[in-house]
Amino acid sequence: MGKIIFYEDRNFGGRSYECSSDCADLHSYFSRCNSLRVENGNWMLYEHPNYKGHQYYLRRGEYPDFQQWMGYNDSIRSCRMIPQHRGTYKIRIYEKEDYKGQLMEFMDDCPNVHEQFRYHDIHSCNVLEGHWVFYEDPNYRGRQYYLRPGEYRRYTDWGAINSRIGSFRRAMDVY
Numbered sequence: 001m002g003k004i005i006f007y008e009d010r011n012f013g014g015r016s017y018e019c020s021s022d023c024a025d026l027h028s029y030f031s032r033c034n035s036l037r038v039e040n041g042n043w044m045l046y047e048h049p050n051y052k053g054h055q056y057y058l059r060r061g062e063y064p065d066f067q068q069w070m071g072y073n074d075s076i077r078s079c080r081m082i083p084q085h086r087g088t089y090k091i092r093i094y095e096k097e098d099y100k101g102q103l104m105e106f107m108d109d110c111p112n113v114h115e116q117f118r119y120h121d122i123h124s125c126n127v128l129e130g131h132w133v134f135y136e137d138p139n140y141r142g143r144q145y146y147l148r149p150g151e152y153r154r155y156t157d158w159g160a161i162n163s164r165i166g167s168f169r170r171a172m173d174v175y
Contacts, residue, residue, distance in 0.1 A: 002041025002081040004058075010034045011064045017146045022080045025049040033076040035064045035071045042082040042171055044133075044146040045069070055144045055159065056084075057133045057171065070141070082131050082146070082171045089130035091147075097154045109169035112138040121163035125152045131171040132160045134158065138166040146171070 001020060008014035008030050017029040027049065047053030056069045056076075063069050088107060088156045095101030095117075102119070110116050124136070127149045136142030145158045155163040 002043065003039040004041075004043050004079065004081075005037045005039065006030055006033045006076065007035040007037075008032050010154040012037065012062075017081060020081075024051065024078050026077050026079065030101055032074040034074050035062075036069075036076075037062050042085075044080045044082060044144075045076045046078040046080070047072070047075050051078050051080060052159070055079070055146055057144050057146065061107055070144070080146070085130045085172075087129060088131070089172075090128040091132055091168070092126045092128065092131075093117065093122045095121075095166075098152070099124050099126065106168075109167075111140065111167050111169075113165050113167060114138070120166070122155070122165040123163045124154055125158075126150075127152070132161070132168055133171050134165045135167045135169075136160075136164055140167050140169060142166065 003020050006017045012035050015030055035152040038058050043058045045058060054072055056071060058069055066074050090107050092103055092105045094103055104117050114120050127147050132147045134145040145160055147158050152158050
């Protein structure tokens with residue numbers, strides 16, 4: 001069971017809200033989010049309601065300031081708990097849309113897509129096992145995108161505004 005606590009002010013101050021499941025609209029619980037604690041589980045936070053806008057992947061820990069989770073601002077309007085996955089991880093990435101062009105399969109984290117794949121862009125992918133997080137820049141930096149098992153025929157399917165992916169990693173449970 002996951003648990004996350006949102007705080008309106010920095011350093012865990014102000015009004016707070018505890019959450020233990022997916023929530024498509026957090027606006028009625030708090031007006032801004034400047035700090036939070038992830039007590040259990042892994043979470044994706046979203047800038048807008050209905051799991052839209054900037055995405056932030058958080059593992060268990062304390063985040064006294066929104067910049068600690070690479071936040072662009074203090075707006076968190078929806079959240080999703082990433083289900084536990086105990087098996088193997090497998091993802092196929094493609095150079096072009098609709099699973100065309102060069103294909104590479106990964107079962108582990110990739111801190112630098114260009115070094116492994118020879119391209120800066122991923123236009124489509126197939127998540128075969130586990131849950132993954134794409135990052136726009138190398139070394140797990142920049143905009144983030146959560147991918148569940150399934151097919152993604154083009155980058156807009158995972159919520160990206162362009163096909164640039166610099167790194168990706170498994171969304172693993174850390175306890």
